[in-house]
Amino acid sequence: MSNAPIRVAVTGAAGAIGYSLLFRIGTGELFGPNQPVILHLIDIEPALPALQGVTMELDDCAYPLLKGIVATANLDEGFKGVNWALLVGSVSRKAGMERKDLLGINGKIFTGQGQAIQKNAASGVRILVVGNPCNTNCLIAMNNAPEVPRERWYAMTRLDENRARLQLSRKAGVDITAVSNVAVWGNHSATQYPDFYNARINSKPVTDVIQDETWLKNEFIPTVQQRGTAVIKARGAGSAASAANAIIDSVHSIVRPTPAGDWHSLCVCSDGSYGIEKGIICGFPVRSNGSKTEIVQGLSINEFSKRGLMPRSMS
Numbered sequence: 216m217s218n219a220p221i222r223v224a225v226t227g228a229a230g231a232i233g234y235s236l237l238f239r240i241g242t243g244e245l246f247g248p249n250q251p252v253i254l255h256l257i258d259i260e261p262a263l264p265a266l267q268g269v270t271m272e273l274d275d276c277a278y279p280l281l282k283g284i285v286a287t288a289n290l291d292e293g294f295k296g297v298n299w300a301l302l303v304g305s306v307s308r309k310a311g312m313e314r315k316d317l318l319g320i321n322g323k324i325f326t327g328q329g330q331a332i333q334k335n336a337a338s339g340v341r342i343l344v345v346g347n348p349c350n351t352n353c354l355i356a357m358n359n360a361p362e363v364p365r366e367r368w369y370a371m372t373r374l375d376e377n378r379a380r381l382q383l384s385r386k387a388g389v390d391i392t393a394v395s396n397v398a399v400w401g402n403h404s405a406t407q408y409p410d411f412y413n414a415r416i417n418s419k420p421v422t423d424v425i426q427d428e429t430w431l432k433n434e435f436i437p438t439v440q441q442r443g444t445a446v447i448k449a450r451g452a453g454s455a456a457s458a459a460n461a462i463i464d465s466v467h468s469i470v471r472p473t474p475a476g477d478w479h480s481l482c483v484c485s486d487g488s489y490g491i492e493k494g495i496i497c498g499f500p501v502r503s504n505g506s507k508t509e510i511v512q513g514l515s516i517n518e519f520s521k522r523g524l525m526p527r528s529m530s
């Protein structure tokens with residue numbers, strides 16, 4: 216094992232998603248069984264005692280791949296030399312709130328974090344924003360770090376993709392692995408558009424396999440859009456383990472080549488593709504060659520999908 220460790224910052228590390236995520240990173244799930252990591256755990260001052268407890272537990276796992284832990288509330292220290300920044304830390308919404316209601320509380324967090332990333336991170340740093348509203352928070356952080364190239368900023372719609380794949384596989388009565396090419400367009404919000412027209416089941420168009428467009432339009436889409444709300448209602452707290460799982464899936468989709476013909480859902484900085492406003496962070500179908508991601512071009516967008524895609528602004 217001679218690889219240099221990858222430094223991974225996780226903000227909100229004392230929170231619920233952090234608790235589901237960090238131990239999976241420790242086992243090597245994020246970068247593979249031969250890749251050592253150093254964790255940079257960042258949280259706010261009042262959460263430092265809890266963060267110390269998490270650090271103690273990570274230590275007690277005696278993970279062979281975990282070569283060090285930095286636990287801090289200081290952003291300069293926390294982002295020093297990091298290769299990846301997973302920006303989870305922020306306030307969660309409660310029942311009755313939309314994610315955009317968090318903007319006033321959470322938006323300002325991402326100003327300082329963007330600046331600290333630009334100042335301290337490794338030159339090739341990549342950033343995945345999870346804290347809600349994640350598209351807008353990502354845009355804020357990105358705009359506060361103009362020297363970090365725009366193609367290295369991502370926000371998370373992978374949990375929505377995973378939710379959509381599950382719904383489609385259940386309805387079609389097929390294994391989850393049969394469902395591919397699921398794009399979730401737009402914001403990680405109740406206005407997202409899980410695109411069933413371009414999705415596939417066993418390589419066939421979903422609409423050939425599930426010949427019930429009423430269900431697809433009137434049940435599938437709202438179920439995916441409202442799944443986070445449904446989990447909050449049932450659990451009394453937001454999705455945490457499934458969000459951590461989606462973080463791992465998102466990073467895999469970026470650092471591993473996408474299987475031929477498939478794509479994954481990821482929010483990236485729009486280049487104007489599909490008429491979506493240039494410069495905003497928006498959910499697209501994305502492919503990776505293992506080092507660079509690109510927005511999948513040339514998908515057919517019918518009138519119904521057009522209504523799902525437009526207008527896309529930063530709200």
Ligand SMILES: NC(=O)C1=CN([C@@H]2O[C@H](COP(=O)(O)OP(=O)(O)OC[C@H]3O[C@@H](n4cnc5c(N)ncnc54)[C@H](O)[C@@H]3O)[C@@H](O)[C@H]2O)C=CC1
Binds near residue numbers: 226230233348455
């Ligand atoms: N994009 C997505 O698909 C999903 C996003 N989320 C979002 O992820 C965020 C975190 O969720 P949980 O871990 O469940 O929340 P949580 O409340 O359990 O933990 C949040 C953590 O963030 C910390 N924090 C607050 N302000 C911070 C700051 N300025 N810097 C660093 N840390 C800070 C808190 O002290 C706490 O430890 C929420 O905004 C939630 O809405 C959750 C699920 C899915």
Ligand SMILES: O=C([O-])CC(=O)C(=O)O
Binds near residue numbers: 444446453454
């Ligand atoms: O709904 C929330 O507030 C948490 C979240 O983003 C999700 O579960 O998709």
